[in-house]
Amino acid sequence: MSAVAASVQFQSDWWQVLQTDFMRNALLGGSLVAIAAGLLGYFVVVRSNAFAAHALAHIGFPGATGALLVGAPVTLGLAVFCVGGGLLIGLLGRRVADREIATGTVLAFATGLGVLFASLASANASTTTSVLFGNLLAVSDDELVVFALFTLAVAVVLALIGRPLVFASVDPAVAEARGVPVRALGVAFVVLLALTITMAVQVVGTLLLFGLVVTPAAAALRLTARPGRVAAIAVAIALLSVWVGLVLAAMVDLPPSFFVVTVSVLVWVAVLVVVRARGRAPAAAGSGCAHTAEGVPTAGRASVL
Amino acid sequence: MSPTPTPALVLDDVSVVRAGRTVWSQGTLAVPAGAVVGVIGPNGAGKTTLFQVALGLLPVAAGRVEVLGAQPRRGDRRIGYVPQNYTAALGDAIRCRDLVTLGLTGHRFGLRRTSDADRARVDEALRRVGALEYADRRMSQLSGGQQQRVAIAQAIVDDAELLLLDEPLANLDLRNQQEIVTLLGELRRERSVTIMVVAHDLNPLLPVLTDAVYLLDGHPHHDPIGEVVQEDLLTHLYGTTVRVVRTAQGDLFTRATGPDPA
Numbered sequence: 001m002s003a004v005a006a007s008v009q010f011q012s013d014w015w016q017v018l019q020t021d022f023m024r025n026a027l028l029g030g031s032l033v034a035i036a037a038g039l040l041g042y043f044v045v046v047r048s049n050a051f052a053a054h055a056l057a058h059i060g061f062p063g064a065t066g067a068l069l070v071g072a073p074v075t076l077g078l079a080v081f082c083v084g085g086g087l088l089i090g091l092l093g094r095r096v097a098d099r100e101i102a103t104g105t106v107l108a109f110a111t112g113l114g115v116l117f118a119s120l121a122s123a124n125a126s127t128t129t130s131v132l133f134g135n136l137l138a139v140s141d142d143e144l145v146v147f148a149l150f151t152l153a154v155a156v157v158l159a160l161i162g163r164p165l166v167f168a169s170v171d172p173a174v175a176e177a178r179g180v181p182v183r184a185l186g187v188a189f190v191v192l193l194a195l196t197i198t199m200a201v202q203v204v205g206t207l208l209l210f211g212l213v214v215t216p217a218a219a220a221l222r223l224t225a226r227p228g229r230v231a232a233i234a235v236a237i238a239l240l241s242v243w244v245g246l247v248l249a250a251m252v253d254l255p256p257s258f259f260v261v262t263v264s265v266l267v268w269v270a271v272l273v274v275v276r277a278r279g280r281a282p283a284a285a286g287s288g289c290a291h292t293a294e295g296v297p298t299a300g301r302a303s304v305l
Numbered sequence: 306m307s308p309t310p311t312p313a314l315v316l317d318d319v320s321v322v323r324a325g326r327t328v329w330s331q332g333t334l335a336v337p338a339g340a341v342v343g344v345i346g347p348n349g350a351g352k353t354t355l356f357q358v359a360l361g362l363l364p365v366a367a368g369r370v371e372v373l374g375a376q377p378r379r380g381d382r383r384i385g386y387v388p389q390n391y392t393a394a395l396g397d398a399i400r401c402r403d404l405v406t407l408g409l410t411g412h413r414f415g416l417r418r419t420s421d422a423d424r425a426r427v428d429e430a431l432r433r434v435g436a437l438e439y440a441d442r443r444m445s446q447l448s449g450g451q452q453q454r455v456a457i458a459q460a461i462v463d464d465a466e467l468l469l470l471d472e473p474l475a476n477l478d479l480r481n482q483q484e485i486v487t488l489l490g491e492l493r494r495e496r497s498v499t500i501m502v503v504a505h506d507l508n509p510l511l512p513v514l515t516d517a518v519y520l521l522d523g524h525p526h527h528d529p530i531g532e533v534v535q536e537d538l539l540t541h542l543y544g545t546t547v548r549v550v551r552t553a554q555g556d557l558f559t560r561a562t563g564p565d566p567a
Contacts, residue, residue, distance in 0.1 A: 046398040159416040167411030170399045173388040174459070177360045179380015180412050225400045225443045 014250040022137050023250065029139035030242035030260070032147040033203045033212065036154040036196040038235030041217020042227050043189055046169045050214045051100060052089055052190070055107040056197045057206040059085035061114035064131040064201070069121035074131070075146055078198040085110070086194030090187035134205030134257040136246065143202065150195045157192055161185060166227050203242070204257045211261030212238055219268040222275045237267050310338040311374040313467050313499035314359055316525065319368030321354055328354045329520055332368065334527035336501065338466075341493050341513050343530065344503045346520030347543060352503045353389060355518070355525060356469045359501075360386060373466055380412065385460030387453075389471040389503070397445035401455040404444060405430055408459035430462035431455070434488060450481030454488070461492065468492070468500045474509055482509040489513055507534070 017023060044053050060078040067077025089103065118128045130138065139147070158165075167175040168182040169189075176182045197209060204212050220233035245260030312335040320330035328351040336342055344352045357363040358370055361377035370377050372384065385408075405427050406419055431437045434454040444452055453473055460468055470489075474482045489500055490513040501518070504510055517533040519526055521542055533539075539547035 042398070046396070160414055162416070163407075163413055164411060166399075166403075167407045170396070171404065171407060171411075173391065174386055174408070175411060177362060177379065177384070177386045177388075178382070178408070178412050221398055225398055226403060227399075230398075 008252050008254065011251055011253045014247070017250040017253075018247065022139075023246070025139045025141065025144055026136045026246055026256065027243070029144055029147050029199075030136055030203050030246060030256075031239055032144075032151040033196070033199045034238035034242045035235050036151045037200055037213045038216055038233075038238040039154060039158055039231050040189075040193055040196055041213060041234040041238075042221070042230040043165060043169055044193065044214055045217050045221060046166075047186075047189070049190075049193070050210070052103055053193060053197065053213050054210060055089070055103045055110075056082050056085055056190075056194055057201055057209040058107045058114075059110040060197060060201050061131055061206050062110050062117050065114045065117035065121060065128065068127060069117045073142075075143055075198065075202070078201055079195070081110075082194035082198045082201075083191055086190040087187065090190035130205070131201065132205050132207050133255065134201065134203050134208060136203045136242075136256045136260070137249075139202065147199050150199055154192050154196060157188065161188060162227075165189060204260055208257050208261045211264045212241065215261075215264045215268045216241070219264075219271040222271050237264060240267065312336055312371070313338045313340065313373060314501070315369075315371040317369040317371075319358070319370055320366045321351065321358060321363065322366040323354065323363070327366075327523070329523050329525055330367075332525040334518065334525060336499065336516065336518065336527060338499050339493065339497050340499055340516045341489060341510075342499070342501045342516040342518055342527075343507055343510050343514045343533075344501055344518045344520075345505075345507060345533075345542065350520035351525075352520060353471055355520075356386070356471060356501070356503070359467075359469060360384060382463050383466045385457075385463070385465030385468045387456045387460050387468075387470045387473060390475070391456050391471075397443045399444055400441055401436060401444055401447065401458075402427060402431065402440040404455060405440075405459045405462050408462045426462055427458075430458040433461065433492075434458045448481075449476050450478075450484065453477065453481070453485055457485075457488065457492075461496070461498070464496075466498060468498055470500065471503045472505065473502060474504060474506070479509075486510055486513055 011017065018027075044050055060082045063077040063079070063081025064074045065077075066081070067074050085106070088106075114131075164175070164180045165185050165188075167178070168180050168185045172182050193213075196213065200209050200212050216234040216237035217230060219237055220230040223233060224230060241260050241264040244263045245256050245258075248259040248263075249256035314334075314336040316332040316334050319332040321328045321332075344355060346352055354363065358365055359372050359377055361372075361379040361381065372381065375381075406423070408430075409423050409426060410417075410419060428437065428440075431440045434457050436451065436454045436458055439447060439451060444455065447455065457468075457470070457473070460470070473485055477485065486509050489502070489510075492498055493500055493513070502510060502514075507514075507517075511530070511534070514530040517528060517530050519528075519533060519538075519542055521538075534549055536547060536549050539549070
């Protein structure tokens with residue numbers, strides 16, 4: 001007990017810690033990841049791709065340790081494996097949820113490969129740990145540039161394909177009949193997801209990635225079903241998680257991954273509780289339907305679809 | 306120019322093969338414009354396949370197909386389509402209004418706001434099917450009948466000339482079935498749209514059907530509805546004894562009277 005107490009200690013100099021270069025990089029890098037993850041979250045949830053997102057992160061693990069083995073940048077290894085794995089999953093089918101067994105098998109193999117590469121590279125335990133659990137405090141200037149480019153790519157491509165991608169995600173059968181290139185959009189999406197996961201792995205690690213890519217969007221979807229608003233709220237929750245997580249980590253001098261994910265999960269739980277409480281309140285005027293209360297007023301007219 | 310309007314769907318000796326198996330063959334028929342057509346046949350006879358051919362999603366193995374006077378092509382905006390089990394697949398991640406909007410603008414790439422004109426068309430489609438009052442709710446918050454109305458609104462929002470509805474009455478109670486059927490009759494009169502409806506049960510649709518396409522012995526056939534509702538034909542079609550009852554109002558009822566399963 002005293003050992004635990006000794007390791008969790010309030011750092012009175014946390015404000016100075018926040019001013020340091022590595023903290024600045026962590027804030028900037030974390031924010032970029034939060035933006036990309038929040039933008040894609042709606043699609044991950046709607047396309048039932050949460051498991052694939054998780055799998056992609058694990059596919060990145062051998063990429064990262066393999067990069068250590070050959071002496072390449074970890075980001076490059078992650079990007080090559082995530083995008084490659086993403087393309088593979090994207091080409092396998094538009095609804096990856098239907099392929100849980102295949103995805104799970106690939107996931108297991110990838111993790112095994114990652115462990116092999118790690119031991120071949122005789123990487124020390126802390127390197128492996130930082131891939132598995134993320135190490136936001138180790139984001140370098142070069143990686144920051146890569147993060148900025150990735151996030152920009154995600155935002156620009158999403159602006160261009162957003163509307164047909166929503167159509168193809170919620171309503172693939174009709175979208176296909178209406179001439180939307182459902183399959184190509186699925187591949188494009190999974191590549192964007194792979195880029196985002198490449199970044200997110202370095203922030204929260206392969207094992208905690210869910211908390212940044214899926215949880216904020218899941219919370220946002222409880223509040224509204226309008227894709228544009230879901231993206232905006234998910235970005236806000238993800239940013240809040242990264243910022244508050246970093247400050248808390250600085251205050252007690254512990255790795256930020258735990259705090260980032262914890263904030264995101266707490267927001268999700270809070271949203272669930274609030275929406276459920278509202279759902280029990282007398283329903284708004286409407287016809288005899290079991291769940292009439294939409295979580296958020298829908299007065300705004302402009303569709304952000 | 307031909308003196309009569311272009312038929313909505315023409316098949317000329319068409320065969321369809323899927324995964325090496327001939328689904329149906331020697332299909333020769335012409336569905337007149339403005340008809341309300343019941344597409345009937347036993348499970349696996351290729352009713353949905355016929356829609357996929359019309360939508361240009363499935364190339365034919367042989368023969369010639371014409372939809373609204375042109376070759377079938379994916380993305381033909383004159384066709385409105387509601388797939389089978391459609392509404393069940395839609396989760397709680399989309400509002401009714403946004404789903405209908407996608408029917409109008411969902412194929413457009415680029416960052417563009419929905420125009421006022423488009424919004425007005427969405428409102429009009431929702432109003433037409435009687436779904437305006439729950440337009441801002443999520444699809445998952447609606448009853449089956451309400452969901453089907455929204456699905457039809459999405460199919461008509463772009464002023465379709467041909468509606469392809471795959472099992473729109475499945476999983477609906479009697480009242481909702483009748484309301485959807487009434488809606489189809491109104492749409493046909495107001496918009497002179499041709500409607501093709503896949504249905505397992507012909508009865509609820511009989512008041513509005515003008516024609517039927519039936520898949521019998523591996524071939525599609527087309528006839529006016531009066532000639533299809535015959536005991537021997539329906540019995541052959543469904544493989545179980547079917548009786549036709551005519552009431553004083555002229556309504557037609559078909560009833561399976563196969564051997565008692567007990």
